[in-house]
Amino acid sequence: MLSGLRSQSAAGSADFSRLENASVEFRDVVKAFGDHRVLNGINLTINPGEVVAILGPSGSGKSTLIRLINQLESLSGGDILIDNKSTRQLQGRALRQLRSRVGFVFQQFNLYAHLNAVQNITLALEAVHGWKKAEASTRALELLHQVGLADKAQHMPSQLSGGQQQRVAIARALASSPQIILFDEPTSALDPEMIGEVLYVMKSLAHSGITMIVVTHEMQFAREIADRVVFIDGGEICEVAPPAEFFTRPRHPRARRFLQKVLDPLHQERPE
Incomplete structure (x- = not known):
């Protein structure tokens, strides 16, 4: 009990004004909404500067996983460490510091309609x-x-295409020079012809030293x-x-079924 209190106290006083080590570690992470467990014992370490793609079917818990990192959702159990420091129980100044070091790009852009791009x-x-x-x-x-x-x-969001709005959203996420940036299906709300321009910007950020999830x-x-x-x-999980292994030799049966449906959408299992 005392160790738990010490852990909470340390988290509350943690300094996230800068990260010595832009790593993210999930330790037995659980997230439940009522009786429904969305995440069940996630263990994963993401290294500084690494680009990690989170894949899975709809409703698998992918978005919830990254929303826990900067506490857009609260943990039900376990812990998430950033720079080897617990993020449980963060509030006030420490939480603001964390969010300034961890950028977030949403599906729906979330730009303020009454403000221009700048x-x-x-x-x-x-x-x-x-x-x-200035x-x-x-x-x-x-x-x-x-x-x-x-x-x-000087353009308002209504004067920008979806792809342009998402690029403004990426610029906004980069404004405070975060060392970690989270992308939650950043192209899912875009028309097909606009996806490439957003992916191009993301590709230019990859391996620049920023940890990307x-x-x-x-x-x-x-x-x-x-x-x-x-x-x-x-x-x-x-x-x-590595991508070369996952896309050519997936080991888990669920991963194989997922790739078959995604990469060959015309293939459907025949109903009984």
Whole structure:
């Protein structure tokens, strides 16, 4: 009991203002909504600078897994360590520090409709991190140039395509120079012709030193860019492997069935 209290106290006082080691470790992680367990005893270590693709069927717990990292969802059991420091029970300043070091890109962009592209990026820098307006604007313009949208700085979200909005969202996630960035199916809300421009930006970030954890249905991205593939089904990790091995020689039967359906969608098992 005392050790548990010490662990909680240490987590509450942890300093996440910068990360010496941008690793993420899941220890016996459990997440339940009522009586329904979405994640059941997840153990996984993601190394600094690694690009990890999280794959699995819909409803398998993929998005919940990464939402636990920066506490968009709360743990039901176990622990998540970032930079070898527990994130349980974080609140206040420590939680804000953590979220400034861990960027998050959502499925639905989540841009503020009444703010232009630059303002969407500068808002948190000014309001949360205390940047001056001029330096925040300079940072925003640099990031818009990085994602290929330098000419869209004054455009409102309604004037941008879905792919452009998601690129603004990526720029916003990068604004505070996070050492870890989480992507929750960043192309799922896009029309097919817009997916490539977002994946191109993500590819340019890969292996830049940022730890990237990507929940995705884009098999080609996972195959070409990821260092490892983590396959989740039924709230459990079924397989962890390099892409070349996972896509050619999946070991777990559930992984084999998943790949067969995803890579050969016309193939369906005949009903009894």
